[in-house]
Amino acid sequence: MVIPSEESLRKEIIKALRRQGYRVRRGQIVMPDDLTKDDYRRMNELAVAKKMERSGPGIKRYENDLLRFIADGREVKPSNVSPCIIEVKPDSEDELLFRYAYLHWSIPVSAGYGRRLRFLVKDAANNKLIGILGLGDPVYALRARDEWIGWDRKAKKENLYHVMDAFVLGAVPPYSYLLGGKLVAMLACSNEVRCAFRRRYSGKKSLIKEKVRPPYLSLITTASALGRSSIYNRIKTNGQEYWSRALVNFISLMEFMTTCGLMYSDIVSLRPNRMHGVTAFATAGRSSARGSPSSECPLI
Numbered sequence: 001m002v003i004p005s006e007e008s009l010r011k012e013i014i015k016a017l018r019r020q021g022y023r024v025r026r027g028q029i030v031m032p033d034d035l036t037k038d039d040y041r042r043m044n045e046l047a048v049a050k051k052m053e054r055s056g057p058g059i060k061r062y063e064n065d066l067l068r069f070i071a072d073g074r075e076v077k078p079s080n081v082s083p084c085i086i087e088v089k090p091d092s093e094d095e096l097l098f099r100y101a102y103l104h105w106s107i108p109v110s111a112g113y114g115r116r117l118r119f120l121v122k123d124a125a126n127n128k129l130i131g132i133l134g135l136g137d138p139v140y141a142l143r144a145r146d147e148w149i150g151w152d153r154k155a156k157k158e159n160l161y162h163v164m165d166a167f168v169l170g171a172v173p174p175y176s177y178l179l180g181g182k183l184v185a186m187l188a189c190s191n192e193v194r195c196a197f198r199r200r201y202s203g204k205k206s207l208i209k210e211k212v213r214p215p216y217l218s219l220i221t222t223a224s225a226l227g228r229s230s231i232y233n234r235i236k237t238n239g240q241e242y243w244s245r246a247l248v249n250f251i252s253l254m255e256f257m258t259t260c261g262l263m264y265s266d267i268v269s270l271r272p273n274r275m276h277g278v279t280a281f282a283t284a285g286r287s288s289a290r291g292s293p294s295s296e297c298p299l300i
Contacts, residue, residue, distance in 0.1 A: 076178070083187070117200060119132065129175075132172075
């Protein structure tokens with residue numbers, strides 16, 4: 001086996017970056033000016049294709065069965081849509097459908113890491129897939145989030161346990177044309193999701209501190225690889241906004257590669273009326289989702 005030289009590796013990396021639409025100047029990776037969302041999608045086409053190449057064959061043999069959950073536009077009557085949220089269990093058909101959906105996302109989706117919760121949102125009227133939601137452990141060093149909440153290092157170390165990050169959130173066609181993405185965003189803040197978190201992690205020791213802690217989901221963060229996302233705008237119930245956006249400036253390419261991995265961070269909050277050990281969130285913002293942790297949770 002011939003081991004390529006450092007210089008030949010460097011040239012191949014630069015060639016791959018330029019093929020995806022990046023610019024390399026004097027050893028610096030530079031984003032092109034005035035990029036649109038379609039430009040970002042095109043810049044990720046190679047990464048999406050590579051992910052499909054690696055993961056696709058394992059799920060390809062199930063494709064015909066899974067396609068029966070993808071609606072044709074003629075099968076959807078907006079007035080009859082009846083969404084239900086389903087927690088994905090390991091080694092199930094729901095897990096295959098979740099994987100199939102995110103492999104077709106226009107931006108490559110991480111499988112998440114650490115704690116993970118995955119959900120399908122289906123239309124009970126026709127058993128078709130509306131969208132998907134995946135929650136995983138949050139990034140530890142995310143300055144925009146910490147400044148928005150008002151955390152110092154000690155508070156973050158104590159309270160980050162109660163935070164999850166949405167590593168994928170959205171709707172699939174044709175529901176994506178019917179504001180299905182906003183529906184999934186609202187359901188991320190539902191009691192069903194919060195109670196699934198409690199069921200999954202109740203009585204379990206945390207990995208780092210090795211402590212049994214009350215598992216109350218109090219904050220969800222997410223990020224957009226396509227710039228500011230309208231999915232989270234104007235999501236309200238009874239006059240209360242569910243999602244709150246922290247204004248974050250675009251940051252340099254190298255900074256986003258080493259911190260949050262994306263170009264723009266949207267900070268979102270779920271704030272129950274009664275908190276357990278997470279009082280820092282009570283004054284983090286005005287947006288809230290009504291309700292409080294209780295021993296009786298709705299079944300999913």
